[in-house]
Amino acid sequence: MFGFQDIPKFFLAFFVVLPVISFLHEGGHVFFAWLMGGKNIKVTVGTGDVLFRLGMLEVRQYYFWYGHCSFDNLKRKQRLAHILIFSGGMLFNALSALAVMYLVEKGTVEAGMLTYQFTYFSMYYIFFALLPMPYPDGSYSDGKYILDLIRNRPKAEYIYRIKWNKENEQWQVLDNKNVVETFHDEDKALARAHELAESHRPSRLLHTKNGEEVEVFNYPKVPL
Incomplete structure (x- = not known):
């Protein structure tokens, strides 16, 4: 049951753990975009006014909410290349969660609220990214784009x-x-x-x- 003593854990999850998971998710997309020759790569964490920029990273005022990446001019544009790019976020979330679980299992990292929240919200991210659904703004989830690419129904250029x-x-x-x-x-x-x-x-x-x-x-x- 959620009690008053759990409120600090709530803030820890939403203001520390989720932004890290969001960054890892976007990092997965960016890694494969870079691998496919993408240029002008940028990762944005959060929304609102820009707090600071560091290389390709841009952190915005509400850093704990939302995130996206952008890139242009892919050299490799085959269907498999796009599937890898759209799968990259979920793959990085899964690998990082597995790494944390492995370290806990080996005793290298002590199990605690941080490790629990990290693995829990990583799976949360993976589930909703994988779910093939349209969003209200007209964009699609990663899973929807992947499914369309597998079915050879890419969005018209x-x-x-x-x-x-x-x-x-x-x-x-x-x-x-x-x-x-x-x-x-x-x-x-x-x-x-x-x-x-x-x-x-x-x-x-x-x-x-x-x-x-x-x-x-x-x-x-x-x-x-």
Whole structure:
């Protein structure tokens, strides 16, 4: 039964243990994204205003709630690569929980409230990440993305292009085949195309060079 003496344990779980588990979860996604050649990798722990940044890590005001990672321009984009990236968070949570249980079993670490909370909430994270369900904001759980990838039903990619129009002497930014905006400066057109592609993940950005379309960037869907 939960009593007044358990209140400090409650704060310990939510303000110390959960943020650590969240960081490990995002670290798993990031590890496999890095392994697949991802660039611009960033891990965010918490929500609200930014407290501090340290390399790729960003810690926000409410550090104990929520977390996500982001990355761009994967070199390896096969189905298996995406399955590994979306599985990475659960895998790191499972490995860290097993490591703690092993250390407790061997007597290296003393069993206590911290070890109990760590293994309990790690399993909590794994269960809800693995559950294949949609979220209210339209995003999916890791398990839902993995299931769709296994069934070969990946989320449709947006294709953005920049192309030189000789007749009007201007650069066109296209959403698939439809002209979105036009620019006289190539850099401005490219910047706008990047902005659109990044805000509509998963997406690819193509540039027509010497009559041939070349992918210059891709923005994969990122896990939570």
